[in-house]
Amino acid sequence: MADRPHFSGPPLASPRLAVEATAAGGGRAAAAHSPSRHGWMSSRAISRAFVAFFEERGHHRVASSPLVPINDPTVLLTTAGMQQMTPYFLGLESPPAIRMCSVQKCFRTVDIEEVGDESHNTFFFMLGNFSVGDYFKSESLRWSWEFLTQTMGLPEDRLFPTIHPDDEESLRVWRDEIGVPAQRVVGLSDNWWGPVGDSGPNGPDSEIYFDLGPGFDDGSGTGVGDNPRYLEVWNNVFMQFLQSPDGGRTPLPKQHVDTGMGLERLAMVMQGARSLYDTDLYQPIIQRAAELTGHTYGANPEIDRALRIIADHTRGGTFLISDGVLPGNEGRGYVLRRILRRAIRAGRRAGIDRPFLAEMATIVIDAFGEDYPNLVQRRRQIDRVLTHEEESFGRTLNDGIGRFQILAEGLRERDETVVPGAEVFRLYDTFGFPYDLTVELAREQGFTVDEPGFIQAMEAQRTASRAGGMFKDVARSRADLYVQLAAGRATDFLGYDPERTSVTATVLGMASPVGTVEVAEAGQAIELILDRTPFYAESGGQVGDTGEVRTEDGVVRIDETVRPAADITVHRGVVTEGFIRTGDEALATIDADRRQAIRRNHTATHLLHRALRVVLGEETHQAGSLVAPDRLRFDFTSVEGVHPEQVRRVADIANTQVIADTVVETDVTSYDDAVARGAMALFGEKYGDVVRMVGVGDFSRELCGGTHVSRTGEIGPIVITSEASVASGVRRIEALTGSAALARIAEQQQLVDGLARDLRATRDTLPESVSALRDRTRELEREITRLRGELAGSQVDTLLDQAEPIGSTGARLVATRLVTAEKAGLRQIGDRLRDRLGSGVVILGTVIDGTPSLLAMVTTDLVANGVRAGDIIRQAVPLMDGRGGGRPDLAEAGGRNAAGLDDAIGAARAAAIAMGADRG
């Protein structure tokens, strides 16, 4: 059964119970009714009482997990207290205790459109108690009842338990152990909870409803479960089953309990409030928002709705940011961006004409900071993110609405009612105008939106938008810009140290494909210049690093690192979350595994270079190279070809250095010193006075700026995968190292083993088996040729028997269709027939692979009398869509229409008879 949200009850409209909220009194609203014997209770007192109640009953309190689930990529945001319990329920991990309780922050987007009425929200607190294979239905239900009736003091006759109709055990507990009359226990067929997503633990549940009173009855439904008068407050889930992704259910090895009670709902009950928003969990925020608008909460339903949206979304947004979510265009980032933008629009509707999100967040932080300290710790970041998002959205909104109007007018003029997907995408992509806003504007003005077209345009863009391509054309002409952005400073490259894969740095400047930018946000492609970096910029054949640059407010995925201006490293990428500004402190982190693979390949090229010189002679020079993470390529000069045996020796020599685990050292020294010590320098390359020399023991010394392993053993095996000529005098070696080399070796072994198996041989006897196979094939080919000859001979006899006379000279004609595997077969049989006929005409046709062929042969005596093979063929070919001709004694044709072959043979025969009769 589907994940049924805890909070999606129907709206609780109640004119009778509507009360004036008081603006004063710490946001405490006047009670609409006072159900509890204990009177009004604050939400804080409620949640403390809950935790204390379960701690007294042996429960260990666990902290709320963050809204971004840890180690669970399958869910976007935490939606229930049980989420952190899933590994315990499944027996995958052992729990800190078998009884636990929590006050869990939850975020659900299902009801986002409904937020603003009395009972829907996105962010809420869930009170929950859990049993991991310990107590089950009896204790769980009894404690729920005790907590509600005793601790909360709610009257028993206003509480209604419900059960799944098949769950007799729960019915028994309610009736016999707790003493609720059986007729008050309601069976509801959708009382089933879980799994979250398409698989996981699930089971029947027992939900407890509270009767808010007749004033909440909207006349719908018949009672508990379908009338808003009855509010679901607590859900006891009995985890008994495990659902697999195909929908099958198997019993769990142990049974567990997961309960959840929305604090906002219980507060609504305990505070006699007319809605969730009239509780102390929202009132301080609502009252502040009301002040900003100059309205009074409770006076105008439209304004109330806007104020509630502001309260829910700023509260949720503040908590999301405190848990590390940043606004973006995808996933969690998009959820955050969406609620913030909805809050801003609600603010505008209510008449707020200045930025207000950050101010609302302050109220949220003050109200909840004591219990959720990371709100306080991230106060500054929350403020910055909200301020930025609001500024940027304000611009977007004004721009986008204007552009939509122009678009809408055009559509109206053309009498069109659908906004094309490509236009919606343009608004979204070029102007940052959100899709859902376009849909809303469109709806308001009587249009619909072409959603599939929008999605299609978006996908097309995704494939085309790796950052690199966008800058290719501009980079060369922008050296001045980079120098200016870097304020003339050279980038400090710290990446030679293998440990420095992450470096803190300052963003000196940024550029978009168009020019300098001060700030860039999610979705934008940018170039970043830092004061220092671990990113190696592409040069000397070694590819640039990839990775990410992270600031407090955003993340940039770096796809490419280049050095288009002397000494300045340019990091190219796309902002994937939040935003980034010039001047920000950043953590620049390279993809360390990728870099390690590059280091292996770079040192391996030095070893191969040296080994090539040993084998081919010192006159061999490097002519180019590519050092990538997954492969290396080394081009070298060689006038003559290289023998496979020489290639093997090169690999042996290089691998011997690997096994020796030689230390790789770098020296920064003078050019003259390096050359005096035997360093190989690239021919035609310019070097400064100070050079970097990379040495592998005494084996190899090269001037090189690249990154290398510390010892050759790190390289792992070097496997040369190809050696070939690429240009005159230049040859290329391609090789693999490390795990790629191991994979290649394993692959080759598998290939050999597979072949051996197929040939019923072993690795050792494989060569023998292959040569035996080759001999046998030759023998069989000879046999086939012989048999074909025999077959043709017998066919010839049959065909001769069918020969018909032409003219009166004794000449004869054979015209027929044959089945042969190849065209040569036609000639073979034709030759024999002609020889045996002595005087006559042979016409043969066949179809091979769907293509018709026709052959005509005429004996020399008839040729002398004017019977021409070429003429015969020419008369026939049009019938099989063909072309062809030939000598007077032999002509052939091919065609395209196999179905016309018989007619073509018929026409050829008729032509031959006509010629023979005339002249024979």
Ligand code: SER
């Ligand atoms: N997991 C159940 C719910 O979310 C009970 O905690 O309703």
